[in-house]
Amino acid sequence: GGMKRGIVIKDEWPGYSLDLFTYPEHYHEDIESVYIPHGVIMNRIERLARYIMDDFGDNNIMVLCVLKGGYKFCADLVEFIKILGRNSNKYLETRVEFIRLKSYLNDQSTEELHIIGSRDLSFLRGKCVLIVEAIVDTGKTMKALLKHVETFEPKMVKVAGLLVKRVPNMAESLTDYVGFEIPNHFVVGYALDYNEYFRDLNHICVISKSGKMKYKV
Numbered sequence: 001g002g003m004k005r006g007i008v009i010k011d012e013w014p015g016y017s018l019d020l021f022t023y024p025e026h027y028h029e030d031i032e033s034v035y036i037p038h039g040v041i042m043n044r045i046e047r048l049a050r051y052i053m054d055d056f057g058d059n060n061i062m063v064l065c066v067l068k069g070g071y072k073f074c075a076d077l078v079e080f081i082k083i084l085g086r087n088s089n090k091y092l093e094t095r096v097e098f099i100r101l102k103s104y105l106n107d108q109s110t111e112e113l114h115i116i117g118s119r120d121l122s123f124l125r126g127k128c129v130l131i132v133e134a135i136v137d138t139g140k141t142m143k144a145l146l147k148h149v150e151t152f153e154p155k156m157v158k159v160a161g162l163l164v165k166r167v168p169n170m171a172e173s174l175t176d177y178v179g180f181e182i183p184n185h186f187v188v189g190y191a192l193d194y195n196e197y198f199r200d201l202n203h204i205c206v207i208s209k210s211g212k213m214k215y216k217v
């Protein structure tokens with residue numbers, strides 16, 4: 001249903017024409033279209049915050065933010081959880097921890113999950129954990145992270161993914177709170193990068209051919 005898949009963006013959706021929105025001028029030739037405008041992203045995150053508050057009840061939330069791509073989503077999601085709490089007189093304590101992952105080694109996808117700047121996650125024991133990730137593609141990264149988090153025996157683990165890609169073996173069931181289900185395109189913006197570029201773009205956009213060439217390493 002609508003809750004589990006989020007807002008479903010169809011394969012034939014071309015995105016909005018660039019001149020309908022504002023965006024950093026330095027990316028003028030590098031993006032094809034505005035795929036998901038920033039305002040829509042924010043409205044959807046507010047709705048996800050509501051689902052999360054309903055599910056977590058009176059439990060405090062241990063937020064585990066997956067860097068770097070997840071930092072904007074995480075910041076906005078936690079902010080909405082606070083605003084909704086304020087408006088309903090139900091204050092949930094949120095604590096945010098950061099984790100950086102790499103499931104690829106030298107361009108090769110590996111079964112192993114590499115935690116960069118690894119930290120002891122034993123404070124998760126007995127806690128209600130919310131993993132916040134910008135995009136779930138094959139789900140390999142999330143599967144490995146979930147396995148790792150479970151070793152610390154938290155009371156509950158939920159996953160929020162702003163974007164979930166519609167790929168052959170979809171990882172939809174891994175993600176409890178889905179912002180948008182998108183076709184299998186490479187997207188940037190709203191903290192998602194292409195070789196560290198485009199994180200400063202507010203909208204989620206599809207990169208153009210010339211943009212791919214320009215920032216290739």
Ligand code: 5GP
Binds near residue numbers: 103136137187193194
């Ligand atoms: P998975 O393990 O699910 O295949 O890959 C997840 C990771 O791949 C994400 O954390 C993200 O870093 C990267 N990724 C997958 N698809 C995209 C995309 O369309 N755009 C960007 N910027 N990163 C992506």
